[in-house]
Amino acid sequence: MTAPWVAVDEYQILFRQAPILMMVLDPDLRIVEATDAYLQATLASRERDIGRPLFEVFPDNPGDPQATGVANLRASLRCVLRDRIPDSMAVQRYDVRTPQAGGDHFETRYWSCRNVPVFGPGGQLAYIVHRAEDVTDFVQQPDPDAGTPAAPALADLLHTELVRRSQELQETNQRLRDADASKSAFLSRASHELRTPMNTVLGFAYLLTVAGLQPPHLDHAEMIIKAGRHLLALLDDILDISRIEAGQLAVAMQAVPAGNIVTEAADLVRPLAQVRDVTLHLLPPTERTTIAADPNRLRQILINLLSNAIKYNRPGGTVTVTLTRHGPLVHLTVTDTGRGITPEGLTKLFDPFERLDAPTAGIEGTGLGLTLSQQLTRAMNGTLTVTSTPGHGSRFTVSLPAATATTGEPNPPAANNTAAPATRAYRDPxxxxxxxxxxxxxxxxxxxxxxxxxxxxxxxxxxxxxxxxxxxxxxxxxxxxxxxxxxxxxxxxxxxxxxxxxxxxxxxxxxxxxxxxxxxxxxxxxxxxxxxxxxxxxxxxxxxxxxxxxxxx
Missing domain, CATH: 3.40.50.2300 (Response regulator)
Known part of the structure; x- marks a missing residue:
């Protein structure tokens, strides 16, 4: 049986006759389309108003000096244009104009609205969908005791209070959005200002390391690179945490071979383990297991956990990685034989910049690795848990969903661009x-x-x-x-x-x-x-x- 479908030229008919109040704006805030229900509710006309600027069609009531409809709607639309995310508006009064022979007349209306961005194939903001609900009847509903002399005044008072509270809520939300935008702008600026001088430091230090320097000068250049990368790692962690808090961190979920990702992470930390005299044990899984995860983020989490397990271990200690599956979840567990963590320390282990006794023990770190690992795990629909016994080591477990038939295929591995540059001539200048x-x-x-x-x-x-x-x-x-x-x-x-x-x-x-x-x-x-x-x-x-x-x- 052939699946039902709708012809392309019929979508406009379906949209216009949909029983919802919806209007479509372009980025210049011109009305490009609207449902019949919206036009009827707002007393607008398709022939007269489609294609015109929004606030030319829907101005404030000139007879109401306290009118805030245009200002509030404009502020919401600016948020959508700037932040590229939906914005909900509080219930508010926004009178609609009724053209009459003797001049325009305005009817009192109350609305609950939401503005949603629509993106084009190149990621650009193409339209804004304005969804409205006319709540005038709700706000102005008659009081059941309207027979009493004080009822009309009480009803007016309740209506005024409802609108006032809604307006206060909207203003509070706007302040929160402005504060969040200011934080994002600050982090972006801080990232730029810190990365600009680090480009000079790390760039020339790298060129020195491949220019034939001999010890101890080669060692000094490598120390500069190590310190600079540590600063960049701290900056990247701060930016990642900020993105997660703002809901802006994208994760590319794929079917990730768990054993491969464990091996890759272990290979990256193996030099650190050798320096600290710590042995890595990778126990093979009982079956070929794939995890629904972002491979780069999962590798980042495992590197953080393995690095901590090595740094906080004892000389001659071990770090063991196990991989098990229980039902729909896959558990990656990193166990060490280090100093362990006290019950008090466990309560603040995932706090940003919390390093417990690491500074006094001379252990390097930023105090952001576990915070970021926990939030990255949550972003991939998983959990990060820890158990520890002081003096006997710690156990960190990352639990993530097993891959299913609908999970995306893994991407091919990225090329390794870390080798020293080779001189190469092109065929043409x-x-x-x-x-x-x-x-x-x-x-x-x-x-x-x-x-x-x-x-x-x-x-x-x-x-x-x-x-x-x-x-x-x-x-x-x-x-x-x-x-x-x-x-x-x-x-x-x-x-x-x-x-x-x-x-x-x-x-x-x-x-x-x-x-x-x-x-x-x-x-x-x-x-x-x-x-x-x-x-x-x-x-x-x-x-x-x-x-x-x-x-x-």
Whole structure:
């Protein structure tokens, strides 16, 4: 039997006749569509009002100097445009206009509304769906004791109080949203300001390590890299926790072979175990087990747990990883023979920056690993639990759902870009335009590109100068910082894509802004790749090879 379906040209009919109050706006807040029910409830007209600006169709009542309908709705829509998430509005009064021969007349109405973003195929915000419910009858319902003289006044008082409380709730929610937006802006700015100098520190330190230095100077350069990466790890953990709290951390759930991910994590911490004289035991699972998880996040959790189990262990101790399945859950357990944790310590173990007695014991760490691991596990629909006996070690268990037939297939492993850069010549000479206002960053990239003698590097410190230069002498590739003194990097991308001379020119963003929101927005604007500072030098070179000389890259 053929499945039922609806013809494409019938969807508009279905939408318009749906028994709900719904309006569709474009990003410029023009009305592009509405259900018949919405038009009827708001006393609007399809022929007269579709295509017009929202607040031109629905102005405030000029006869009510206290009217706040336009201001409240505009604020909600701005939140949707800015944050790209739905926004619910409190019950409020918003009178509707009834055109009459003697001039406009306004009817009192009360509404409960919700505004929802709709995204296009490239991730851009394409529309806003405005869903409304007319609650006028509820707010103005007659009092059952209306026969008493005081009833009308009491009913008016109750109506006024209801609207006032709803307005207070909306204002409180707006303050909370503003505070959250301020925190996000601060973290984004802090990330940029910290990553910018670390790009110079780690970049030149890396070049020193591959330049033939001998001990002890090579050791000193490696210490600089180690300290810098520790600072970046702390920054990344803070940003990840912030994203989780804001509900903005995306996890890519896949069918992950549990044994493989345990082996990968153990291989990464094995050098630490050898230095600390700790033995790793990986007990094989009783069956081939797959977990529904984000492989990168699960690996991050296991590395945190294994690193802690090693650092807090005793010389000659052991760390054991077991893998078991009970019903729909898979349990990954990391057991150590270390000092253990007191009952008091267990109560604050997952608090941010809590390191118990680690500082006095001289154990390195940031105090964020367990906090982040717990929240990442929750984001993947799992739990992280711990039991411990002082003097006899600790046991951490990550419990996650087993993969099912509907779980996504695993992605192929990422290429390893950590090797020292090799010098490579392209088949043809290439020219790169690097748009960057920080002199140290320009010098670093210039030194890095010594490993690609086929490339000629030109630079620009301003976005407008770069656009003029690219228009007159189109480069083979543009390296672009997003934070420029004159215009935003995203505007540079848009103009490059609109100029026929650079429409197809590859654009690689190299920025200190590591936020996911900026990454997605920039790639949607037309960038080919997005690299964050401090620059991963092998990754930068591999990216350039793939875009400039793919057959030999």
């Amino acid at each position: 290439k020219q790169i335009l690097y748009v960057e206002d920080v002199a140290e960053n320009r010098l670093l990239v210039q030194d890095v590109l010594a490993h690609r003698p086929s490339i000629t590097l030109t630079t620009a410190t301003l976005g407008t100068a770069a656009l003029d230069q690219a228009g007159r002498h189109p480069p083979d590739l543009v390296l672009l910082d997003l934070h420029l003194p004159d215009i935003p990097g995203e505007e540079v991308i848009r103009r490059l894509r609109h100029d026929p001379a650079t429409h197809h020119t590859p654009i690689v963003v190299v920025t200190a802004d590591a936020t996911q929101h900026t990454t997605g927005r920039t790639l949607a604007a037309g960038a080919n790749a997005y690299l964050t500072k401090p620059i991963d030098i092998p990754l930068l070179l591999n990216t350039l090879d793939s875009l400039l000389d793919p057959e030999t890259g």
